[in-house]
Amino acid sequence: MTDQLRSLALDALTRARDRTAALTSCVDDPDLTAQHSPLMSPLVWDLAHIGNQEEQWLLRQVGKGEALRPEIDSLYDAFEHPRAARPSLPLLAPAEARIYAADVRGRVLDILERTAFEGGPLVDAGFAFGMIAQHEQQHDETMLITHQLRKGPPALSAPAPPAHDTGPLPREVLVPGGTFTMGTSTEPWALDNERPAHRRIVPAFHIDTTPVTCGEYQAFIEDGGYHERRWWAAEGWDQIRQHDIGAPLFWRREGGTWLRRRFGVSEEVPPDEPVLHVSWYEADAYARWAGRRLPTEAEWEKAARHDPHTGRARRYPWGDSDPTETHANLGQRHLRPAPAGSYPRGESPLGVRQLIGDVWEWTSSDFLPYPGFVAFPYREYSEVFFGGEHKVLRGGSFAVDPVACRGTFRNWDLPVRRQIFSGFRTARDAQPAGPDGDGR
Structure with a gap:
């Protein structure tokens, strides 16, 4: 050993x-x-x-x-x-x-x-x-x-992610309600904020099978989403007004085409790729506009780790084995997210894809300690950031190495941040069961 x-x-x-x-x-x-x-x-x-x-x-x-x-x-x-x-x-x-x-x-x-x-x-x-x-x-x-x-000519290059033609996916899946094990007490290199493992009760909810795409986000822009006060948290509305924000960072419009700058290259925004470089406020506003919401951190982890057939929590959506290039877009192998629906071998037992890699996913949750948290080996890694100022991101991005990405890994940042490799997926409450028990 x-x-x-x-x-x-x-x-x-x-x-x-x-x-x-x-x-x-x-x-x-x-x-x-x-x-x-x-x-x-x-x-x-x-x-x-x-x-x-x-x-x-x-x-x-x-x-x-x-x-x-x-x-x-x-x-x-x-x-x-x-x-x-x-x-x-x-x-x-x-x-x-x-x-x-x-x-x-x-x-x-x-x-x-x-x-x-x-x-x-x-x-x-x-x-x-x-x-x-x-x-x-x-x-x-x-x-x-x-x-x-950085401005200037490209300094980095990488191949595009592999194509995965797996056919259409349902927009969302139902995650059954009940308890699950959140966090870890056994992962040897888990950091202090991932510990300890504890039981959480999470009501049933629906979650997107893939992250929100650039094409879907463009519909929000075209519908005037950045000009409708009702979709925005107060601080987010002030932020976009103060800084004249009307699209994800690095996007610009030329005529009827959206372009973006990606590591020194100007290119057309790919509609099927997960949207990138959006703040928590932008993700939250889109979710409201779509009649949905951001998942809580507990919902995200349950969708990523809970196996409803066995009741146990997996290390990763696909199981306990370490990620490979067939499971997820990690390790800077590609300098962009893979198209939505990629990596079928990495999907969860419930059919949710790309929970690991591609884009960090904003959740609705503040960065808070788990019950029984103990700072280790120093307070400044996690403890000093706890509170309502920072929002939790989950899942990692194409820029994350597997050593720093697992089903329990927690990232956090200020809700105004846009330069990070951040995207999101949405969720909604499950409808209460009707008289016939089918939820309608």
């Missing part, structure tokens, strides 16, 4: 570092040190921050070694310096940041070889190594967002 865990950790760390290298080697130094949006850090900050977190947790905590570069800890403290202020800091230059991250990684691999994976929650089952691999992949996704915001 120890050798298997060591191999898993090595693979996760290596895959993350290979992706970091690809995201930072495809542009020159001025692009690495520039701030492409005040919402994001310079790419070189993310690069050195990745190395610094690895040093703090794996060299100092797990390896019990001396600090390698303690003088830069404050520079790469995400809570000490907001993103907009980071370009003014005396950051490591690109070459020095690469050398530093590589030096840390070399020492970490030595620690990995001698770690026994037992003796405390930080090392049990290789948790700290999994945590750092997830942290790096999360920053890789952040850097990919920066690449999307």
Whole structure:
């Protein structure tokens, strides 16, 4: 088991570092040190921050070694310096940041070889190594967002997702009411906000079989959705009026055609692809316009994990096995979502598709702790974000690596955020049963 865990950790760390290298080697130094949006850090900050977190947790905590570069800890403290202020800091230059991250990684691999994976929650089952691999992949996704915001010619490329011609799908499915197990107490690399497993009662509801598409969202735009106050939460209405928002981020209209900018390429908006780069307010307004609503976080997880035939909660919609390229659009293999209805092998027992990968899905829920939550290994990962300010997103996107995506994984962000790879699907309450028991 120890050798298997060591191999898993090595693979996760290596895959993350290979992706970091690809995201930072495809542009020159001025692009690495520039701030492409005040919402994001310079790419070189993310690069050195990745190395610094690895040093703090794996060299100092797990390896019990001396600090390698303690003088830069404050520079790469995400809570000490907001993103907009980071370009003014005396950051490591690109070459020095690469050398530093590589030096840390070399020492970490030595620690990995001698770690026994037992003796405390930080090392049990290789948790700290999994945590750092997830942290790096999360920053890789952040850097990919920066690449999307970056102006100039394309720096990245990837093939289109494979076609899946599986015929028409029903718009929605019924998820039966009752209890299910939410969260986890057994997933070895699950983060603190996913824990502990607990029982939830969820009334019956209907949920879309696929995320809302660009074509469906265009109908909302064409129907004047951005100009009808009644569809919008008060703060969302103020946001779109203040910033003159009338379509998803990166969309523009030329004549009768909607175009979008995607990683430096201008292209026609594909109507069958899940809509991307919409805020929670936009998702909520669309759902109201459609006579529906956003699913709660518990509804989303029940649709994704609950097996009504056995009553157990799966790791993923398709079962307990790790995702492959036939299950979901993950790992930056493709720089776009797959068409709605793709990945039939990844559907849930009830027939819901693309719950994992493609687009992060906004839910209606605030980011709150589960009953019995315990912060680990530090409060700043989850606890300081709990409350009504942040909304929960679920499912991951094409930009998420499998190590940082599972049926229990929770993401969160401010409801105004649009630069993230966010989409949504809708839900509605199940009709109460009529006299004949058929719900009509």
